[in-house]
Amino acid sequence: MTGKVFPTDRMTSRERLLAAYRGQEVDRLPYWAKVCNANWRGGQPERIALLSDFELLDFIHADGLFHLPHFLRAVSPHVTVEQSGDGNVRTVVTHTPDGDLVAIWTTDPVTRSPHPTEFPLKTAEDIRRYRWLLKDARIEVDEAARERMVEKHRRIGDRGISVHGAGTSPLMDLVEHIAGPVNTTYLLMDHPDEMNELIGLMHANLLKRIRRMAELSPADVIASTENTSTTLISPEQFEKYCYGHLCDYAQAVRGEGKMHELHMCGHTRALLEKIDAIPSSSIEAFTAPPLGNTRLVDGRTKAPSKTLIGGTNAMVWLEPVEKIRAFIEGELAACPDRRRIILTTAGEAPQKCPAETFRAIGEWLPTAR
Numbered sequence: 001m002t003g004k005v006f007p008t009d010r011m012t013s014r015e016r017l018l019a020a021y022r023g024q025e026v027d028r029l030p031y032w033a034k035v036c037n038a039n040w041r042g043g044q045p046e047r048i049a050l051l052s053d054f055e056l057l058d059f060i061h062a063d064g065l066f067h068l069p070h071f072l073r074a075v076s077p078h079v080t081v082e083q084s085g086d087g088n089v090r091t092v093v094t095h096t097p098d099g100d101l102v103a104i105w106t107t108d109p110v111t112r113s114p115h116p117t118e119f120p121l122k123t124a125e126d127i128r129r130y131r132w133l134l135k136d137a138r139i140e141v142d143e144a145a146r147e148r149m150v151e152k153h154r155r156i157g158d159r160g161i162s163v164h165g166a167g168t169s170p171l172m173d174l175v176e177h178i179a180g181p182v183n184t185t186y187l188l189m190d191h192p193d194e195m196n197e198l199i200g201l202m203h204a205n206l207l208k209r210i211r212r213m214a215e216l217s218p219a220d221v222i223a224s225t226e227n228t229s230t231t232l233i234s235p236e237q238f239e240k241y242c243y244g245h246l247c248d249y250a251q252a253v254r255g256e257g258k259m260h261e262l263h264m265c266g267h268t269r270a271l272l273e274k275i276d277a278i279p280s281s282s283i284e285a286f287t288a289p290p291l292g293n294t295r296l297v298d299g300r301t302k303a304p305s306k307t308l309i310g311g312t313n314a315m316v317w318l319e320p321v322e323k324i325r326a327f328i329e330g331e332l333a334a335c336p337d338r339r340r341i342i343l344t345t346a347g348e349a350p351q352k353c354p355a356e357t358f359r360a361i362g363e364w365l366p367t368a369r
Helices: 011-023 051-058 126-132 143-159 170-178 180-192 192-216 235-255 268-275 296-302 321-333 356-367
Strands: 063-068 072-075 079-084 089-096 099-107 114-118 138-141 161-163 222-225 259-265 282-286 307-310 341-344
Touching: 011 143, 011 161, 011 341, 051 063, 051 296, 051 356, 063 143, 072 192, 089 126, 099 126, 126 180, 126 192, 138 192, 143 161, 170 180, 170 192, 170 235, 180 192, 192 235, 222 235, 235 259, 235 268, 268 296, 282 296, 296 307, 296 321, 307 356
Parallel strands: 063 161, 161 222, 222 259, 259 282, 282 307, 307 341
Antiparallel strands: 072 138, 079 089, 089 099, 099 114
16 A cells, blocks of 8 residues: 555655644645444445445545554453343443442444443442452453554555554543543542542553553554543543643653554543643544534644644534535634644544545645645
8 A cells, every 4th residue: 555545645644644743744634534434334335335444545535544453451350240231232240359340331323332321330339349450450462462453553554554542541431431420520529538549540550551552552643532521521620630640641652652642522622721731742533613612723722732633523524515625724724824733524424424525525635725
């Protein structure tokens, strides 16, 4: 794969994307439509759905950011886990020396994404139980998965860059997966000592994992999958609990010569100045209103050290091509320059946006100034 999707391109997709991440000049605006997934493909005609990822990106004239498979697993000597399924519902029971933790995950049939519908950490007693998952935990390498990861990175070549998801910092993990947004706040207020101890253990374990990942993964980018949004946590909570942890992860990744990315796809406008001080390279997926509350100009002026990967949202891509072009032109025109921008759909591409629309934008972007 050459990574060239236009005859006049002076850079491969890999060169273009890496330059954008580093704030350097590019030959044209990098463009990544999030169509390489089963959800979007499921709504397309067979001639499109059966294209390989490379073929699909070439068809729509887009660059590629490719996620590598996981190869690390956390093993705790103190717990055992049982899982059972019933249709789209999965129940996870974790047995600890102090009792059981029960979680239920339900997969949405439209997005094909699993979401917690019962959180495992509900009470003060559950805090003690959850500590057993972290106590004496060790990180193991799945060698077969590691070989598959290395091979996928090799196949990507000049066609794009590779990204590895590193997990979620403690507060956002509690909010999203372990206790829920409301109960996390109650537990922090009612049981601060126990929760702070738990958060400390979570951070130490995740930092150990990220260091190992940064050491062994060939990925260009290691991403903290935060989904941060001020609809879920306050700016004060972000500064108290998240900021320092994310700085530690970014420093660990940079220490291995890689770039650290913040996956933050919600309302982050009030956090941008603080985010800018984190030694990370980028924010993905930088989402415009009405789904997010940030525009490209917000990021370029309030977090100028960060490459912005996004700039639109799914609603934009349901409009006619002319309106999509006008929206993109307006967002770019408001920015002080076009450095550190990689245009994407922000979230996954909506099924109702056909490949021909993405292709039309891909053909237009090299001429857009």
